[in-house]
Amino acid sequence: FGLITKNSITIFSFARLILMTLVLLTTTFLKQEVLGVSTVIQIYSILSVSFLIALMQVSFWDQTLKARLFIPSQLLYDLLLTSYLVYVTGVNDSIFLFIYLLNIVFGSVIYQLWGALTIALTSGLVYALIYAANLDMSNTTHWYNLAHSELLFFLTALLSGQLMDELKKQKLTLEKQTQSIERLELLNDRLLNNIPSGILLVDSEDYILNINNTALNFLNLQSIPKFKIKFFELIPELKDIFDKWQKLPEHKKIRYLFRDARSLDQVFHLQLLDLAKKNQTGKSGERIIVFQEVSKILSLEKKLESESRLAAVGQLAAGIAHEIRNPLASISGSIELLSLSKEQKTDQEKNLISISLREIKRLNNLITDFLEYAKPKDQSPDDMNLFEVINECIEEFQNANEQRSNVVFANQVKSEILVSFNKERFKQILLNLFINSFDAKKDTQLRILITGSDINNSEYFSIFIRDNGIGIPKDLEKKIFDPFFTTKNNGTGLGLSTVLSILKAANASISLVPSDSGACFKIEIPLSKNYSTSSLGKVSEG
Numbered sequence: 001f002g003l004i005t006k007n008s009i010t011i012f013s014f015a016r017l018i019l020m021t022l023v024l025l026t027t028t029f030l031k032q033e034v035l036g037v038s039t040v041i042q043i044y045s046i047l048s049v050s051f052l053i054a055l056m057q058v059s060f061w062d063q064t065l066k067a068r069l070f071i072p073s074q075l076l077y078d079l080l081l082t083s084y085l086v087y088v089t090g091v092n093d094s095i096f097l098f099i100y101l102l103n104i105v106f107g108s109v110i111y112q113l114w115g116a117l118t119i120a121l122t123s124g125l126v127y128a129l130i131y132a133a134n135l136d137m138s139n140t141t142h143w144y145n146l147a148h149s150e151l152l153f154f155l156t157a158l159l160s161g162q163l164m165d166e167l168k169k170q171k172l173t174l175e176k177q178t179q180s181i182e183r184l185e186l187l188n189d190r191l192l193n194n195i196p197s198g199i200l201l202v203d204s205e206d207y208i209l210n211i212n213n214t215a216l217n218f219l220n221l222q223s224i225p226k227f228k229i230k231f232f233e234l235i236p237e238l239k240d241i242f243d244k245w246q247k248l249p250e251h252k253k254i255r256y257l258f259r260d261a262r263s264l265d266q267v268f269h270l271q272l273l274d275l276a277k278k279n280q281t282g283k284s285g286e287r288i289i290v291f292q293e294v295s296k297i298l299s300l301e302k303k304l305e306s307e308s309r310l311a312a313v314g315q316l317a318a319g320i321a322h323e324i325r326n327p328l329a330s331i332s333g334s335i336e337l338l339s340l341s342k343e344q345k346t347d348q349e350k351n352l353i354s355i356s357l358r359e360i361k362r363l364n365n366l367i368t369d370f371l372e373y374a375k376p377k378d379q380s381p382d383d384m385n386l387f388e389v390i391n392e393c394i395e396e397f398q399n400a401n402e403q404r405s406n407v408v409f410a411n412q413v414k415s416e417i418l419v420s421f422n423k424e425r426f427k428q429i430l431l432n433l434f435i436n437s438f439d440a441k442k443d444t445q446l447r448i449l450i451t452g453s454d455i456n457n458s459e460y461f462s463i464f465i466r467d468n469g470i471g472i473p474k475d476l477e478k479k480i481f482d483p484f485f486t487t488k489n490n491g492t493g494l495g496l497s498t499v500l501s502i503l504k505a506a507n508a509s510i511s512l513v514p515s516d517s518g519a520c521f522k523i524e525i526p527l528s529k530n531y532s533t534s535s536l537g538k539v540s541e542g
Helices: 006-029 037-059 061-066 070-088 098-134 140-194 213-218 241-247 250-254 295-340 347-374 386-398 423-439 495-505
Strands: 198-202 208-211 256-260 263-274 287-293 382-385 408-411 418-421 447-452 460-467 509-512 520-526
Touching: 006 037, 006 098, 037 070, 070 098, 098 140, 140 213, 198 213, 213 287, 241 263, 250 256, 263 295, 295 347, 382 386, 382 423, 386 408, 386 423, 418 423, 418 520, 423 460, 423 495, 423 520, 495 509
Parallel strands: 408 447
Antiparallel strands: 198 208, 198 287, 256 263, 263 287, 382 418, 447 460, 460 520, 509 520
C-alpha cells in the first residue's frame, strides 16, 4: 500500500489519541434514559480502556514503532470499536457514525488511495451487516439510507486517498528538488572555494554579499565580514572600477592589472561580470569581481621574453665571433712572422709585438669561451660512475702544470654511485670549478673536498665541492653566474655561466651554498636508473 514513514505513524497515532479523547467527552451528552445505564457504562468502559491503551503506546513509543503490524491492527481495532459504538447507540441515528469517515481519512494518511479504499470497503461491509441485522430491509428508506452511507464512505476514501497520493508525489518531487539544490549548492561551494581566483559577489550598492576562500586569503581575512561593507573598503584600488570598466576598450579589459597597496610585490588580474540587467535606477544588479594573483606569471613572462632576446642575441653574437676568429688568426700569424724576421728591432717594437700577441691570445680565448657558452650543448647522457669520473678529472687538472699538482683533493663520493650525465660535459663542469678554486686560493695550500648526499628515494644526487680559498663576497653571490661577470684580471666571465648552461640543458642545477670558509657549490644531477647502493664508497686523496 505504499511506504510507511515514522512521521506518518506519529501523525496517525496522535490524531487517534485526540479522537478518542473527543469521543470520550462526547459520551457525556448521551442520555441514560434513552440507552440505559448498562449501555452507557459499557461505552465508558471500552472507551476508557482504548484511551489507556493509546496512552501506553505513546509512553513506550520506541517499542511501539518496532511492532510489525502496529498500524493495520490499530485500523482494524478502530473499525471494530466504531462498529460497536454505532451498534449500541442506534444504527441510523448514532452520533459515532462519523468515526468511520475519520478511520478512512487516517488510513489514507498511512496508505494513500488504495489504503483508504480498502478501509472504506471493509467499513462498508461491516456497517451493512450491522444495518441489516438491526433494521427491516423491506423498507425502501432504509436501503436509501444505507446506500447514502456507503457512497459517503467511498467518496471520502476517494477524495482523501487522491489527496494523500498527490501530497506524496509532491513530497517526493520536493525531496528530489531539494537534493538537487543541495548538490548544486555543494558543487557551487566547492568550485567557488577551490579555484585559484578570488571572487567577490557585490550588490547594486557595492556591498559585499559573498567572498570565496581564495579572496579571503588574498585580503588576509579569517571569514566573511558579519557587517555590511563595500568592496572598495577592502580593496581601495578598485574604487569606481565599474564606471571605469564600461569606458575601457575590450583589449584592455582582457589584461587589466592592479597592485595591492598593502603588498606592492603582488599584481592581480581583474575581470568584472554583471549577473543581472540594470534596474529602474539605472544601476546594475548583482555583480562579480574576479581577481587572480599573477605576479609569478608576469615574472615568468619577463624571464621568457628576456631569454628569447638573449637567445637571438647569442645566436647573432656566436656567428659574429666565429667570423672574427678567421681574420684574428691571420693577424696573429702575420705578427708572429714579423717577430721572427731577421731585421733588427728596437725595444719598443719588440714590446709592441709582445703586447699584440698577448692580446690576440686573450681575444682568442674569449671567443673560444663565448662559442662554448653560446653553441648548442650535446647532452646525450651516459651512465657513468661518479667516483671514477671525479678521479679522472682530478688527475687531468693536476697534470696540467706543476703548480696545480700541489692542490690536495679529497673525493668522498660513494664508489658505486651511478649518474646519468654526459661524461665530457661533466668533466668540463668540474674543471671550471677547480680552476676557479685554484685562482681564488690563499697563500696556504689549496684543499678541495668533494662529497655526496645521502640517497632518500630521490631521482637526483647532490655533489658538494668545497675549497679553503678566499670565498665569494656576499654582495657578489647573485652575480657569479651572470655572463661576462668576473673578478679576475684576465678572466672572460663565462666559466660559471657555461657551467650553468650545461647543467640547465641536462635538467640539472648548480647553486652556491653558504660556507664558513672558502666557497661551496652544490650540483644536483639525475641518478641512473641502474644505480646500485651495494658499496659504502671509497675515499681518495691526491
